[in-house]
Amino acid sequence: MDLLRFITAGSVDDGKSTLIGRLLYDSKNILVDQLEALERSTKNKDNGEVDLALLTDGLRAEREQGITIDVAYRYFSTLKRKFIIADAPGHVQYTRNMITGASHAGLIIILIDARQGVVEQTRRHSIIASLLKIPHVVVAVNKMDLVDYCKDVYHKIVEEYKLVAAQLNLDNVAYIPISALKGDNIVEKSAHITWYEGVSLLNYLEEVKIENDINLKDARFQVQMVIRPQTNALHDYRGYAGTVLSGIYRVGDKVTVLPSGAQSTISKIETGGQEAVKVFAPQPAVIHLADNIDISRGDTIALSSSLPAIATEANVLLCWMDEKPLQQGNKYLLQHQSKRVRAVIKQVHFKIDVNTLAQQQVDEAIKLNEVAAASIKTAVPLVYDAYEKLKQNGNAILIDETSNSTVAAVLFR
């Protein structure tokens, strides 16, 4: 059984919480006492129906205002797969939460209200899916019950979205007409949508091929810590512990340690305390090298056959996540996996309108929820890949040293 992480995105009333509630409910992942609590909460409202959206609105502030204000994670499983859902809110001001959820996702469900068609928020969510390179997209055309399950309405929306997908180079897009409220095409195929020949949403989530989504070609491994027990029995033991970000490492492979550039050969590999002949992404590992090289936390061990970029200057996309705006010339800490370095934003080149992808001139500071292209300079060399090519080694965060907040998502270009 494998694991699929996905995110749901939609505008405020597209029925996202209802969809998640429905997936959990119809796949029998909601338990009796949770359902009873739900019924108790619903009784205070006017209509008598159980409100499935209440299953996911976790915090009291949200329950009172009836909105979702932060990313929440939900878990369910079927016989075929375990699923982790990042439930990110649809409000304009919470783009930051969606980017957070999307950074973990292998698939995105974009909800479209059948009565509204493709709207500004649909474009924004699709642009974020494209920027963050989410491998699979499901366009769920929701509220089909409110348009009499009309085939033409659905097809018109599909055609409209195909233009968006083409513009954004989104591959692997699937389309499914659903009603989250009524349960059409969620778990079972709908009896109302006879003209639709595809599978139900859950069926699609269970079957979509995800094993090729990890890059096994370009091997990257960043050292999280050096393990040196320094006991009598393990006197000379020196292993580099970290997670394989991408690719495969085998005993005997020629490697280059970066940024120093020192070369060596893998002499031993351990994972989970056991020796292994190979490790691959995303396994944790302890790697031993044949030569004594000075290696510390944050250094990269790459297979010599395919090396990442090494530079103190880089072009990046910044997704700004803090109330305090970005000021050109400001200094931040840049954290790339486990490596923290000082960085300065040398120049902000342009802003990207997340609704149209248009490049805009920068005439003021970059604010919360805005995306900008910039060049940065770091105090010591960074070892990275372009996000587009290898996202596991192409991402970082910016930290404000005075508040310690995470202020931006960084995508290397």
Place this chain on the structure above:
Amino acid sequence: MSNYQLDYLEQLEAESIHIFREVAGQFEKPALLFSGGKDSITLVHLAMKAFAPAQFPFPLVHIDTGHNFPEALNFRDALARKIKATLIVREVEDTIQQRNLTEPKGKFPSRNWLQTYTLLDTIEEFQFDCCIGGARRDEEKARAKERIFSVRDEFGQWDPKLQRPELWNCFNGKIHKGENVRVFPISNWTELDIWNYIRKEKIELPSIYFAHDRDVIANDGQLVAVSHFIKPSASDTVVTKKVRYRTVGDMTCTAAVESNASTLDEVINEIIATRISERGETRIDDRVTEAAMEDRKKNGYF
């Protein structure tokens, strides 16, 4: 599955090990909050794997309410000895005396709320900058929004609106002096994942997780063990039943489940078949208000 694919338990394990190594890399004085329950026992197992063959690198900290199951305490001591970890135990009873706190009243007095005081005092005493906990997001609605690295202010408080965004597998544990971070390496595991992992890795558990005979009273549909802390009143009927525990908390606020499951396989089958959640079935103190957990977390609870 291809040769280069991990199954879901291996993926969860990989994520947890990554988190443990980040804790070791980012903090100066981390501690692992240990309760003797299956989640913290799983944490210890994961940490052993993350740092092998080195010694277990953190102290185990147990905030003892004084209402614990003796089986869980014995297990705790034996485990700490086995892995050669430092065990720090601090008693809620001492905090109550020193700070002149008022004990909760009632027949099932829960010291859960008071634990917070002892925990904060312990953090201050040892200057811990990071406390690793076994909370899972599937446990409860407020937990579903908790970050893996959750920053607490000097009062130990959690503000759900001021959480740091957590992107990719990049964890920001940077804090000011006096603050600390709660880290939850098994955030993405469900109850069933834990049980399946315990079976796969052959992890030992305290005996109370398996069916045994116990004197209990039935309270509002829940079975509560008769103990030094819970004295039956005249109207109670004490019966001996075959029970097991699904969670291990205080004897005063953890209910038992009637069961014949004496092996891991049998326990897992029962959990798959059950239609009631872990907290709903076994925690007496969560029922008070719908927002009970949210309130406790804001005040520095685990």
